[in-house]
Amino acid sequence: MKVYLDYQAAKPVDTRVVDAMVPYFNDKFANPASLHKPGDNATEILQDSRKIIADFINAPQPSSIVFTSGATESNNLALIGAALKNERKGNHIIISEIEHISIRNISKYLERNGFKVSRIPVDQYGMVKLEKLKHLITDETILISISTASNEVGTLQPIKEISDIALDHQILFHTDALASESVIPIDVQKTPIDLITLSSNDIYGPKGVGALYLKKGVRVNPIIIGGGQEKGMRSGSENISGIVGFSKAAEIMKNEMEDEAQYLERLRDRLIKGVLESIPNSYLNGHPTKRLPNNAHFRFDYIEGESLILSLKDQNIAAATGSACSSKTLEPSHTLIAMGLLHEEAHGSLLFSLGRYTKENEIEKTLEVLPDIVKRLRLLSPLTSQELLNYYKEIEKTNYGG
Amino acid sequence: MKSTQYSEKVLDHFRNPRNVGTIENADGYGKVGNPVCGDIMEMFLQIGKNEHGEDIIEDIKFRTFGCGSAVATSSMTTEMAKGLTLDEAYKISRNDVADELEGLPPIKMHCSNLAADALKAAIDNYREGANPEVEAVSSCKITDIEDIKGLEDFLGKGVYEEVQDLNEFKEKRVLIIDRGDKSLELALKLTKYTGRVVVLTSAKNTPGSEEIKQQLKRSDVKILYESELFEVQGTNEIEKVKIHDHDHDHDEDEEYELYVDAVII
Numbered sequence: 001m002k003v004y005l006d007y008q009a010a011k012p013v014d015t016r017v018v019d020a021m022v023p024y025f026n027d028k029f030a031n032p033a034s035l036h037k038p039g040d041n042a043t044e045i046l047q048d049s050r051k052i053i054a055d056f057i058n059a060p061q062p063s064s065i066v067f068t069s070g071a072t073e074s075n076n077l078a079l080i081g082a083a084l085k086n087e088r089k090g091n092h093i094i095i096s097e098i099e100h101i102s103i104r105n106i107s108k109y110l111e112r113n114g115f116k117v118s119r120i121p122v123d124q125y126g127m128v129k130l131e132k133l134k135h136l137i138t139d140e141t142i143l144i145s146i147s148t149a150s151n152e153v154g155t156l157q158p159i160k161e162i163s164d165i166a167l168d169h170q171i172l173f174h175t176d177a178l179a180s181e182s183v184i185p186i187d188v189q190k191t192p193i194d195l196i197t198l199s200s201n202d203i204y205g206p207k208g209v210g211a212l213y214l215k216k217g218v219r220v221n222p223i224i225i226g227g228g229q230e231k232g233m234r235s236g237s238e239n240i241s242g243i244v245g246f247s248k249a250a251e252i253m254k255n256e257m258e259d260e261a262q263y264l265e266r267l268r269d270r271l272i273k274g275v276l277e278s279i280p281n282s283y284l285n286g287h288p289t290k291r292l293p294n295n296a297h298f299r300f301d302y303i304e305g306e307s308l309i310l311s312l313k314d315q316n317i318a319a320a321t322g323s324a325c326s327s328k329t330l331e332p333s334h335t336l337i338a339m340g341l342l343h344e345e346a347h348g349s350l351l352f353s354l355g356r357y358t359k360e361n362e363i364e365k366t367l368e369v370l371p372d373i374v375k376r377l378r379l380l381s382p383l384t385s386q387e388l389l390n391y392y393k394e395i396e397k398t399n400y401g402g
Numbered sequence: 403m404k405s406t407q408y409s410e411k412v413l414d415h416f417r418n419p420r421n422v423g424t425i426e427n428a429d430g431y432g433k434v435g436n437p438v439c440g441d442i443m444e445m446f447l448q449i450g451k452n453e454h455g456e457d458i459i460e461d462i463k464f465r466t467f468g469c470g471s472a473v474a475t476s477s478m479t480t481e482m483a484k485g486l487t488l489d490e491a492y493k494i495s496r497n498d499v500a501d502e503l504e505g506l507p508p509i510k511m512h513c514s515n516l517a518a519d520a521l522k523a524a525i526d527n528y529r530e531g532a533n534p535e536v537e538a539v540s541s542c543k544i545t546d547i548e549d550i551k552g553l554e555d556f557l558g559k560g561v562y563e564e565v566q567d568l569n570e571f572k573e574k575r576v577l578i579i580d581r582g583d584k585s586l587e588l589a590l591k592l593t594k595y596t597g598r599v600v601v602l603t604s605a606k607n608t609p610g611s612e613e614i615k616q617q618l619k620r621s622d623v624k625i626l627y628e629s630e631l632f633e634v635q636g637t638n639e640i641e642k643v644k645i646h647d648h649d650h651d652h653d654e655d656e657e658y659e660l661y662v663d664a665v666i667i
Binding site: 097121122123124132135136302303304305306307309310314337338339340342343344345379380381382383385387 | 406408413416417419422433441442443444465466467468469470472473573574575596597598619624626637638639641642658659660661662663
């Protein structure tokens with residue numbers, strides 16, 4: 001039996017989405033810029049798709065959606081585009097200490113190009129400190145960018161409060177909604193966010209397509225220049241098949257999100273309870289309640305995450321870790337460090353992210369094998385405390401003696 | 403190449419590591435690595451004699467905290483070293499170990515391939531006749547408060563000299579400097595108010611009186627041993643501290659940052 005609990009890294013495309021996309025590869029292949037009939041049809045489907053994505057976040061004007069090649073491009077357009085557009089007003093941008101690597105690296109790029117970037121610290125659960133945000137705002141601040149939720153530890157950010165603060169100070173507010181897109185609805189009429197990054201794959205659509213929402217009246221400079229598609233905001237012939245898939249995924253998601261999120265929350269709670277009960281010295285990272293319904297992020301004392309992943313792999317279980325050993329840079333997760341964890345604690349982290357096709361028996365299988373995997377690695381580790389070794393010995397005795 | 407793209411041989415040694423464990427009263431003991439970079443290895447040697455009267459490695463055991471390649475290189479090193487004379491074993495290099503394992507991902511060549519170094523450290527330990535049961539005791543001392551950079555600036559802004567109301571620490575990440583039982587009792591009490599209480603001590607083992615020691619071991623208090631606080635940073639309020647960790651390879655000290663909301667001195 002195969003277990004896939006890494007939906008945060010990649011999601012399968014819903015077969016209903018694939019079916020909707022198929023005609024747009026060969027039968028309906030035309031370019032919406034063409035003046036002939038097939039071109040008109042392409043224009044029409046592009047407009048329909050734009051309306052569906054706008055509806056997905058309850059945006060009144062379809063024109064507020066700009067299609068892009070995915071979340072990374074949307075983040076680039078939002079941050080670099082807004083920075084360049086507002087250069088004369090100020091040069092200060094605020095992000096959080098735990099942003100996704102794309103936001104962090106775009107910010108570094110802006111820093112190298114004369115902008116100042118402040119990073120709001122987070123509390124032990126990975127939630128941004130609103131008080132700090134107020135302190136960091138200056139007359140020069142032009143943009144605040146905070147993700148709706150941590151893609152790693154799953155903590156939900158106080159987006160409404162941040163958007164109110166931004167509005168009060170007349171500062172643009174951008175949020176990368178990627179981590180929460182499939183489980184928490186966004187309503188821009190209730191929460192007046194200026195810029196929102198959306199990704200297709202994160203709602204079970206194809207990879208390579210995404211969108212940036214721009215509130216009416218919000219302007220950014222384009223970063224991809226060419227034929228002036230997307231009202232000049234994003235040049236390049238439209239990826240019609242991808243956009244059709246994205247909008248189909250959004251339509252399904254809007255209908256099914258509520259039930260799906262409840263279902264995932266139940267499985268997640270079963271996983272969290274099971275792990276914490278069956279494994280000594282195990283902890284839940286992130287907020288105990290204000291967290292993504294599909295995220296369970298743990299850490300285990302005395303062991304290292306890559307070893308965990310390899311051991312789980314041998315059992316056909318796919319998960320992720322914030323351990324340095326599994327990253328390209330060999331640096332531990334910046335999110336866990338910003339939450340106040342020590343390096344060796346960050347090394348022992350394990351992320352399970354659930355999704356549409358997660359079955360109860362995948363959770364049960366994981367709960368069945370994880371305690372022994374953790375125990376084996378602890379018996380190998382020089383860091384394991386004598387108390388814990390004694391505990392394991394006791395358990396063994398009871399099992400054999402019982 | 404992905405950092406986890408391992409050869410079958412590496413995976414085999416990771417799945418079924420050879421010579422895991424410790425040797426009581428070992429003749430030689432070596433330890434390398436540190437938890438900050440994510441790998442720690444310990445080697446235990448039992449020395450015997452061959453027919454020529456030379457010292458040989460009669461038995462060897464290891465324990466490792468680290469990624470797949472850290473476990474595999476430790477296991478392979480013990481397998482290669484067993485039965486060799488000390489001179490032969492001393493010549494085993496990191497590259498030899500990697501070659502025996504049919505290669506390692508380039509990024510893992512350095513950090514997770516320290517087992518040969520641990521073996522050398524254990525042999526040195528035996529040859530120099532140092533007591534194998536004792537690791538080098540660090541010479542760290544309790545820092546004078548005046549020596550902590552930035553501390554005074556944050557008094558009342560996250561740095562506490564004394565504590566009146568424990569409610570102030572609700573849900574906060576608190577770092578407490580070990581100043582004897584009183585500070586440790588406070589740490590224990592605070593666990594009822596917040597899930598994150600860290601005690602920083604210069605001691606090598608769990609500090610405090612016997613009773614407090616036991617309580618600490620049962621509690622969620624995180625203890626940083628052989629450590630020293632040397633800087634406090636933040637804007638307006640405290641955000642993070644810088645810590646010196648003396649618990650490392652004899653002469654190499656480690657510095658790292660820890661994010662906190664409050665420091666009690």
